[in-house]
Amino acid sequence: MEYKAPIESYPGVVREVTIGKGNKAIKLGGENILPLHFFDEGSRPNAPKFALELWDMKPEDWPEWGIEPFKDVISDPVAWGKKCESYGADAVCLRLVSTDPSVKDSPPEQAAEIAKKVAEAINVPLIVYGSADADKDAQVLPKVASSCSGMNLLLGPVLKENYEVVAKVALDHGHTLIAQTPVDINLLKELNVRLSKFCPLDRVVIDPLSSALGYGFEYTFSLMERVKQAGVIFKDEMTQMPIIADLGTECWKTREAKESKEQALIWEGVTALSFLLAGANVLVLRHPDTLNLIREITGGNGK
Amino acid sequence: MILIGESIHVIAKDVSNAIKERNSKVIQELAIAQAKAGADYIDLNVGPARKDPEEMMQWIVDVVQEVVDLPLSIDTMNPVAMEAGLKACKKRPLLNSASNKTESKQQMLPLAQKYDCDVVISVIADYGMPPDLDARVSSILEVVEHANNLGIPNERIWVDPIILPISTAGEGQRHAEADLEFIKILPDLLPDVKSTVGLSNVSNGIPKELRPILNQTFLVMLQRNGLYSAIADVLDEDLVRLARGEMEDITNLIYRVMDGEEIDFSSLSDKERDFVKTAEVIMGKTLYSDAWLEV
Structure with a gap:
């Protein structure tokens, strides 16, 4: 008898979320299949997107192979942002490290000014x-x-502790939110429920808090899987948002990344690929070589 | 449903102070309040009882027996304290608890035989909590056989599947479903054994005001599946009424959720909706979050 592989179809759809404006805009999510289950009924209209990150200050503790692709722009966020774009990133991710009270505690106005110029x-x-x-x-x-x-x-990150203050203003100014909770599907759902009281749910992207391979990675991986299953299979409206995997910083913090360039790139590359398998819709990377590697492996479109 | 009042518990600050200072008033008030509320047993959870275990246990059993006429559940991990407690009881006590741990089989179970008391036996094994239903079943079969060999008949054994908090990082709901199934199949596995659960643990770690409805709903569901008794918050009036079958409308509503019925919310009161939502969470139909009643 001939074997026929079963074809599944699911009731849930991940919301399609647009970020950016006009001809800069890109779409995230929208799939009604599990990650990479192209053999099932349904589709993934938007391939995963990749962002490269920059900091609002010159980093102190990056290894030289992390700085190398950006060394001429490392003190200039605007030029750095353009550089990220020139490496082929779908989006640019500005990290306001200097505002951290334990770093420089730089003022909100300065951060706002930098963000505007980069944008x-x-x-x-x-x-x-x-x-x-x-x-x-x-x-x-x-x-x-x-x-x-x-x-x-x-x-973002919009947190349980500050969502009321941050989310309302962000929505009023037409932005989309990153809802972040610490690697816990119950807390993740709770924050989305709270946001849903005043926020259209196609303005939310889930950040389950990513970690690097070998540093708690598997917790985030299973969590992403469960978010997708809850949303797509069980039609849980509060988990049907695209997922952001903010992994570059985590990977470059590792001992392995600081030991050699080769290890750093492999660490970031394998972590990113694994999050693709788990269903991440947008991934924040640090090094352009990682971006190129992922594009090469996935045939350019995340497949 | 046999209800074992949980309020005399060493984790409660006033109870632990009262034990330390041998302040009988606090303990006796809690015993009386629980007896009035409808408890069938009073649990005396004295924890590990490191200091003067025998004298302390003798004291607490005596002061409680002075004011209430109920059988006691002696709840400690310390076998010395346990023996002193069992000895002091006037009515046949409940040894709470033994388990499938080697240490417990060597030190606790023989006490149940020696004092001819009832005994709670949990599924906990030397490696810890059995991860799924099958592992719980094989653990309990093992330890009950051991108990039978010691001369403890099934009628004296109260099996405890160990309830875990439903809010633990996505795993809690899986456990709740396994508990329901465990209680359902127990009579086929071990005819004539009784069963009990530490009910309130299901709501451990969630906002205080949300705990009762979760405890109440889970109790109704477990009871339908054949649960014999529960160590529970008997000071929660609705919980006791539900356990006594006095809130039939709510009970039937919860049963309908258990039967997989799609419930039409438009005909329900807010309170009824909350019970439906809670039952759906316990069934694993919807993903748990602390905001489960707000969705």
């Missing part, structure tokens, strides 16, 4: 991450939201 200089959408200090971000992110009003940044 205006590039022709791809801008992702902005605050320092993840809940109190400081509650000051910084609203300022960024208003200086970049109407540009539809992907802005």
Whole structure:
């Protein structure tokens, strides 16, 4: 008897979320299949997107092979952002490291100014991450939201502790939110439920908090899998958002990445590929060689 | 449903202080309140009882027996304290608890035989908590056989599947489903054994005001599947009423969710909706979050 592989079809759809404005805009999510299950009924209209990150200050502790692709622009966020774009990134991710009270505690106004300049200089959408200090971000992110009003940044992290302050302002200025919870599907759902009271759910992207291979990676991996299963198979509206895997910084923090360039690139590359398998819709990388490697492996479109 | 009142518990600050200071008033008030609320047993959870285990246990059993006429559940990991407690009880006590751990089989189970008392036996094994239903079943079969060989008949054994918090990082719901199944199949596995659960643990770690409805709903579901008793918060009036079958509308509503019925919310009160949502979470139909009643 001839074997016929079963074909599944699922009731749930991941919401399609647009970030960026006008001809800079890109779409995330929209799939009604599990990650890479192209053999099932349904489709994934938008291939995963890749962002390259930059910092709002000159990094102190990056190994030289991390700095190398950006060494002429490392003190200039605007030029750095353009450089990321020139390497072929689908989006640019500005990380407001200097605003962290334990780093430089730089003022919200300065962060807002930098974000605006970077956003205006590039022709791809801008992702902005605050320092993840809940109190400081509650000051910084609203300022960024208003200086970049109407540009539809992907802005976060919006946390359980500050979502009321951050999310409302960000939405008023037409941005999309990164809802971040610490590697726990129950907390993740709870934050989305709270946001849903005043926020259209196609303005939210889930950040389950990514970690690097060997440093708790598997927790994030299974969590992403479960988010997709809950959304696509069980039609749970509160998990049907695209997922962002913010992995570059985590990978480059590892001992392995600091030991050699080869290890750093492999670490970031394998971590990124694995998150693709788990269903991440947008991945934040640090090194352009990683981006090229992933593009090569996936045939350019994340497949 | 046999209800074992859980309030005399060493984790409660006032209880642990009362034990330390031998303040009988606090302990007796809790015992009386639980007896009035409808407890069938009073649990005396004294924890590991490192200091003066015998004298302390003798004291607490005596002060409780002075004011209530109920059988006691002696709840400690310390076999010395356990023996002192069992000895002091006037009515046949419940030894709470033994398990499939080697140490427990050597030190606790023989006490149940020696004092001819009832005994809670949990599925916990030397390696810890059995990860799924099958592992729980094989663990309990092992330890009950051991107990039978010691001369403890099934009628004296109260099996405990160990309830875990439903909110633990996505794993809790899986456990709740396994608990329901375990209680359902127990009579086929071990005829004539009784069963019990530490009910309140299902809501451990969630906002305080949300704990009762989760405890209540889970109790109704477990009871339908044949649960014999529960160590529970008997000071929760609705919980006791549900256990006594006095809130039939709610009970039937929860049963309908268990039977897989799609419930039409438009005809329900807010309270009824909350019970439906809670039952759906426990069934694993919807993913748990602390905001489960708000969706």
